[in-house]
């Protein structure tokens with residue numbers, strides 16, 4: 677007798693989201709301290725935040741566009757099912773690029789003073805957009821896959837996403 681399934685197809689994706697979400701509160705906290713604290717205290721943290729976004733959020737989004745969203749489109753029977761989510765990715769990736777550009781040269785006190793308001797707004801904005809984006813994926817897209825994919829198809833989807841995001845060995 678086959679034991680009952682204890683997890684859903686998208687459980688690994690929800691766990692990955694939980695890992696990303698844990699960093700979003702830190703982005704909001706950093707956005708506040710960018711306004712309140714001297715450059716020396718927060719510039720290294722801004723650099724770390726950009727690094728996190730580039731190394732984790734960007735590959736996650738690219739893997740979704742290559743693997744997850746096509747699977748959702750298939751299950752939903754429409755290539756438009758994920759069109760709005762792809763549009764949100766464009767906005768998210770543009771904002772990450774902008775944040776990276778604004779981070780260059782922040783060691784200069786004058787530059788930091790000039791940009792701290794924009795940096796704070798961008799950090800808050802990214803945290804808010806990402807929170808909403810993850811919520812929509814979890815509440816609307818993931819249930820479609822849970823209902824429409826077999827466990828084997830789900831396992832392949834997750835493996836394919838890891839390969840796209842981190843290479844065939846699943847390395848970071």
Ligand SMILES: [Fe+2]
Pocket residue numbers: 736737740761765809813
């Ligand atoms: Fe996404």
Ligand SMILES: [Fe+2]
Pocket residue numbers: 693736740810813
């Ligand atoms: Fe996602």
